[in-house]
Amino acid sequence: MKKLLFATAFALFLFNHVQAQDSAYARSIVKALSSERMYGRGASYHGDSIAAEFLANEMKRIGLLPLQVNYKQYYTYDCYSLEGPISLSINGTELEPFAQYRVYSTARQATPAKLEKAKWKKQLKDDMWLIGVEQLDTYSPIVGPERKDPVCVEILDTLIPKRVRKIKAEIPVQFRHNYKSQNVVGYVRGVIDSMIVFTAHYDHCGTMGDGVIFPGAHDNASGVAAVMDLARMAAAQKPYYTMVFMLFSGEESGLKGSKYAAENPLIDYNKVKFLCNIDLFCGGDDGIMIFNAKSEKTKPLYDQIKSLNDETHAAKEIRARDNSANSDHYWFSNYCPSIFLLTMGQPYGGYHEPADKCESCGLGHYNAYMQMIKRLAFLD
Ligand SMILES: [Zn+2]
Incomplete structure (x- = not known):
């Protein structure tokens, strides 16, 4: 009996330990991306490129293979920056x-x-x-x-x-013609060619002059953290599916990076089992919302998430919505089954506000939701 108790306690310790590790890694990514040295990850002071460099190095460090030289897919778009005294x-x-x-x-x-x-x-x-x-x-x-x-x-x-x-x-509004930005992309070769793709946008609102920096912890350092955590888990094993990880810029300026990535594919869409975009992952008190959950191609995926939740009770609710051009999954939904997953409700610091800081980013449901997503991706 004592032995059994010890074994149970040890298993619980291990379980908690592994879980804590997950959110500790995610927290470290959120912290780095929302720090002041990233300038809100927009065009001001090339904050997006500073973040991209950090993420490309991190992809290399955890053992992802590059889909492009240096993990970066370059593209340009017209935008504005707001640098200097305001x-x-x-x-x-x-x-x-x-x-x-x-x-x-x-x-x-x-x-x-x-x-x-x-x-x-x-x-x-x-x-x-x-x-x-x-x-x-x-x-x-x-x-x-x-x-x-x-x-x-x-x-x-x-x-x-x-x-x-x-x-x-x-x-200090400055127009930037053909501003050079980049998506950051890597993968882990699986047992089979068939692919599961996770995406998130790493850019945010930049700065409104030197007076205001938008940290974007919830939007969307948190989604990037979840994708990088999945990447880390995939790289540490031989996954069954080939796992692709795409981090976009230009989302806040009108889904620019994902549009470029979708129209200049680095992967064969016919081999994609599904694509899951994560955007706004700090909250979750009210559950999870899934956009593009009702199409013929994506409904089975939604049903699968729902039944995983019925089993685990991780989320209060899994809400299904029609497709919408509200995040990066949108362009890919023309080519392969693509959903967009976001957390509903607190805890997070604010939306497109200087208050959206790492400290306010609860990640309160992170471990429970990630358990579900891992099972969805056959990484469990
Ligand atoms: Zn946003």
């Missing part, structure tokens, strides 16, 4: 970037209709307007120049004095 003052009162004003992306740029509707507006430069709004919208990087509309700086209505005498603005 400031805005009205009648001599300095305003706080992000909390009180934000420099916005294409969707919210100063279109003629938007300018017409604005109750209060002021032209700052030829291509830049300051607009009063009731509520600041969710931040995302400026993309372009598919549209020629000027950049839009939004400020809370309540902060605009009755008589505006003097506006002083330094908004």
Whole structure:
């Protein structure tokens, strides 16, 4: 009996130990990617390239084979960066970037209709307007120049004095034509050629001038951490399926990296059993949501995840959604069964906010969810 108790205790210790190891590795990746030296992993200060270098080195270190020289698939796109000092003052009162004003992306740029509707507006430069709004919208990087509309700086209505005498603005928006970025890709050869692909975007919103860095722990250092953890497990064994790991940039600027990867394939889509994209993995109190879970090609995969969950009770709920161009799986869904998995609910620090930090990233359901994903990928 004593022996049995000891054996049980030892097994439990091992189980917990292995689990702790998983999330400790994931945490280390989230911490590195969301650190200030990555500049929010966008175009500002080439933060995306700094992150790519880190991830390529990590892929090499854990034993992945490169799918491209140095694990990097280069491509270019047009975008903006916001580097250098940023400031805005009205009648001599300095305003706080992000909390009180934000420099916005294409969707919210100063279109003629938007300018017409604005109750209060002021032209700052030829291509830049300051607009009063009731509520600041969710931040995302400026993309372009598919549209020629000027950049839009939004400020809370309540902060605009009755008589505006003097506006002083330094908004360091720089257009980057053919900005060079890269996806980071590696694989582990399996027993068979048939492939399972895991993807995540490693880029985030960059900086809004030197005053604001977006750490992007939840979005999506956490998804990258999960993919790298799976990569590490695959590299430590001979997996049954060939395992491919793709980390994209340009997601926050309109799914740029994944579009390029999907249209310039490094793998044979006919051999892909399924592709699983992970984006926003810190939370999970409310369960898991799966996009593109209802098509003929992907419904069996959703059913499999659901039955794994019925067995393990890892997630409160596994919710199925139709396909949507809301993350990197989207372009691949034309070619192979592709789903997008995200966690619903807390704990995480914020969405597209400076508060989305590593410390606020709970990873509270990480081990339980990863157990399920590992089984899905035959890595258990
Ligand atoms: Zn995002």
